[in-house]
């Protein structure tokens with residue numbers, strides 16, 4: 001039997017993915033060793049391999065077939081636009097993609113002025129403003145701590161993830177508009193989906209059953 005390879009998003013999503021897989025008897029003890037610098041982990045018995053990657057790289061590994069299956073946030077899946085099959089909403093990692101800024105930026109949005117939008121997600125922001133709102137904006141690609149942008153005057157608004165809302169609150173910012181809800185998704189390489197159909201279908205069915213019982 002060939003190995004089925006999983007690409008997991010390093011951090012909170014990988015931990016939650018392993019928690020649900022454990023409920024199906026799919027374990028990988030090596031993955032839990034936080035001090036390890038090892039990148040790939042094997043469950044010999046079930047012929048599975050797991051590796052951890054940065055979120056935006058997960059759909060890339062899956063599209064190229066370096067991983068058969070991936071777990072990544074819907075934000076990353078939309079932003080990357082890779083050719084992968086999205087097969088399951090895992091129901092964790094829930095958050096929202098939002099347009100945020102100072103309260104008074106609401107006016108600028110309504111008046112459809114040419115505003116600057118700072119974001120880690122330029123494709124999502126572009127699609128939202130250009131295709132859904134038919135509004136021209138100036139996009140500024142950033143790599144993190146996006147909430148800084150309206151505070152220091154880099155942009156009028158941001159497009160970013162909001163989970164609890166505490167980052168916004170602590171920095172005097174508010175949600176101005178919601179772009180879309182997000183959660184962790186399972187994605188599959190299209191060729192793997194055909195070649196390993198039985199094993200992958202069984203995994204999806206078992207995960208769906210598990211969700212019904214939660």
Ligand SMILES: Nc1ncnc2c1ncn2[C@@H]1O[C@H](COP(=O)(O)OP(=O)(O)OP(=O)(O)O)[C@@H](O)[C@H]1O
Pocket residue numbers: 009010011012013014054055072073074075076093094095144161162163164182183184
């Ligand atoms: N508060 C949150 N912040 C960021 N991502 C979140 C949050 N809540 C849920 N998520 C989801 O979790 C995914 C990845 O989260 P994770 O913690 O693994 O990475 P991250 O915090 O974006 O990593 P990095 O520190 O490398 O930027 C996101 O793509 C998103 O879908």
Ligand SMILES: O=P(O)(O)OC[C@H]1O[C@H](OP(=O)(O)OP(=O)(O)O)[C@H](O)[C@@H]1O
Pocket residue numbers: 143144145146147160161162163164165166167168
């Ligand atoms: O609504 P909250 O619960 O406060 O969560 C939202 C924050 O978490 C994420 O940042 P992350 O910690 O991933 O760091 P980053 O800004 O460097 O991407 C996101 O970009 C927000 O800043």
